[in-house]
Amino acid sequence: MAERDRAVHRIPEILEDTRWTVCLVGEEQSGKLAQVTAGLRHRPDPDGAGKRITSGFSYWGLESTIAWAHACNDLYYPVMREGIASFSRRWQNTAGALPEGTLHYVSLGPGTGQKDQAILRQLRERGTSGSYIPVDISAEMLRLGQREALHNLRISPGDVLPVQLDFALPRNLDRLRTLIKSTVGDEPVLYSLLGNTLANFDSDTQLLTLLGNKLLRPQDRFLLEVASTAGQDDGAARAAAQEYENSPRFREFVTSALMQYTDLQIDMDCLSCEGSVEGERALRVKVIYRNRTDRTLVLTLPDRSTVPFPDQDTIRLLLTRKYTREGLDKMLVDAALLKVGETHDGGHAQFDRPAFGMALMLLQASAAPRPPVGPIPFD
Ligand SMILES: C[S@@+](CC[C@H](N)C(=O)[O-])C[C@H]1O[C@@H](n2cnc3c(N)ncnc32)[C@H](O)[C@@H]1O
Structure with missing residues (x-):
């Protein structure tokens, strides 16, 4: 048996010591960083339909993982x-x-x-x-x-x-x-x-x-x-949004991706949860970060490029539905x-x-x- 095969075959034995875990990595992680950056370069939009953290990236990385675990325990x-x-x-x-x-x-x-x-x-x-x-x-x-x-x-x-x-x-x-x-x-x-x-x-x-x-x-x-x-009516959509707005730990979780991928100074007062009716099928809640500073900010992204973040422009941090x-x-x-x-x-x-x-x-x-x-x- 080749040396390399032998090392792979010994993994289960090594894992009996519970401090080790194994993980197969299925794709190039640098490509993922480019995907996050692309989401943050979208055109300005005051309604949360432009810049965004797409699903998955809200949970990616250690800070977001810890913030998610805390949010899951929030009363x-x-x-x-x-x-x-x-x-x-x-x-x-x-x-x-x-x-x-x-x-x-x-x-x-x-x-x-x-x-x-x-x-x-x-x-x-x-x-x-x-x-x-x-x-x-x-x-x-x-x-x-x-x-x-x-x-x-x-x-x-x-x-x-x-x-x-x-x-x-x-x-x-x-x-x-x-x-x-x-x-x-x-x-x-x-x-x-x-x-x-x-x-x-x-x-x-x-x-x-x-x-x-x-x-x-x-x-x-x-x-x-x-x-x-x-x-599903507007009142129900507002109530669905309220469920997310009430949780301090959830707010920390949704902003954790922004802290990781931009140099934005997070102001929790810029965060809002907006509910709407999605036809006959669902209530939809967008969690949005809005620039309320009255001036254009400049965001630095993970690849060191910059993007303008004008007053009232938004970054959609999370989408969910009922x-x-x-x-x-x-x-x-x-x-x-x-x-x-x-x-x-x-x-x-x-x-x-x-x-x-x-x-x-x-x-x-x-x-x-x-x-x-x-x-x-x-x-
Ligand atoms: C809302 S949490 C649900 C966690 C768990 N299933 C539960 O019910 O408590 C979403 C989970 O899916 C993972 N996830 C989200 N989008 C993903 C994607 N595009 N590819 C792989 N994992 C993803 C997140 O990292 C997280 O672990």
């Missing part, structure tokens, strides 16, 4: 905290629709890893767990999430293969599919996209279609978790995905807003022809 950020706390129960109710036999688990964006822990524990209890492959744009998030996901579970280090990769790019999904195929062969895989991550993408339906087309084989399943709303039932059903049809199980915590209406909840859906590829997917703009 004032119920969307994530309650979603994590109630996940085990909702997953138990949904898991009945899983197929029998060994399942490998590929987690797209594991975040802090608590939900993966619930899934891996349940697969182990059934005696059907295979490999665990968490995939995230952020290496730091992978390390943090992996530690939590595997805590107190007896899973051999040789069965864990973290992958640093941006899953919103079609060519990356081709490479991921090849990697997964060479790891698990034809055995079934459970994929997950949890924590309303889908809602962060401008082209959410296109991303879901792409994931289904590129990854899902007939024997695989896809676990999708999204935020839901029972109604989907209506009709919006969700249509998105699944458009992506050629079929629901085989669901747990929907509908939440409770309050005097000033409709019920906001979480839907956890187990999906499989439908027999319909795979819909074509064009390039994904802005994501």
